[in-house]
Amino acid sequence: MLIFSFFKTLTDQVITVELKNDLCITGTLKSVDQFLNIRLDGIRVEDPERHPHMLAVKNVFIRGSVVRYVRMAARAVDTTLLEDATRREAHNTGK
Amino acid sequence: MEDAVNATISEPLDIVKLSLGERVFMKMRGDRTITGTLHAYDAHMNVVLSNVEESIHIVDVNEDGIPQAPRVERRSLEMLFVRGDGVILLSPTQ
């Protein structure tokens, strides 16, 4: 739930999703759900020659389970807030 | 003394909790290691790190099937979400 909420705060930011097959997709985060499935609009693919099938795709839904990393700008994240929320969540769910 | 230790670490993920705001080292699937400052985690070991240094270990194989000497590709990333299912281990760096 914490990470889901974290991604919701990134809505409308430009992020890069790196999949487990090394495909990197950059786009504007439009939506995320509880499985961390991600919807990106206005996408651009790194290394299109290795992934020619993505050239005509403009918006993409990515299944959460195939994501390796999500890269974002440091200014998009309030790290103090995030650490506090993590401690609170750990406190509430643990024992 | 032993009780004091048990109070802080009673389950594996407590070591992650104690590392919040600290530098951590992670070994990942896909021949990767990363270090970064830990800002968030959950029960799946999904984490959010900043000032990340990633090392990818690569072996190139030539036409004849002979492996070249392993090389390491390094990347710096300012803010990174790492999905927990790719994590092999997490360790606090001193």
Place this chain on the structure above:
Amino acid sequence: MDALIPFTTSGSLVDLVDKKVLVVLRDGRKLTGVLRSYDQFANFLLESTVERLHYKFEYSDVDIGVLLIRGENVVALGEIDLIAEDNLPFVEIPLDEMRDKLAAQEKRRERDNIVKDKVLGSLGFVSDRHEGDAY
């Protein structure tokens, strides 16, 4: 309630229904078709489905028809820009020729992966590139 809709699988996919989409599967297959239905597991129902085989900028198509895809096999679903699609620098080649090229590529990859696993295994890394490499 309205505010919650964008944050569900259903909420993020409504606008893709009846659009031409590309579905990438975990085994590397690329399917295009018209998205007719889906659910919260990202199961997809496609109509007029075509499997497209790619080798660099060459391609071949295989007609499939109606297809129900189980969500766990899905990597991504993309909306195809019909104008951009017409301007792609792709060349269609015969299916047999494509299959030969892909088989040769796959054979090389399998051989290389065995070699890579041996070297990286000795450095203490776990091998998982067999499933990960395809898609």
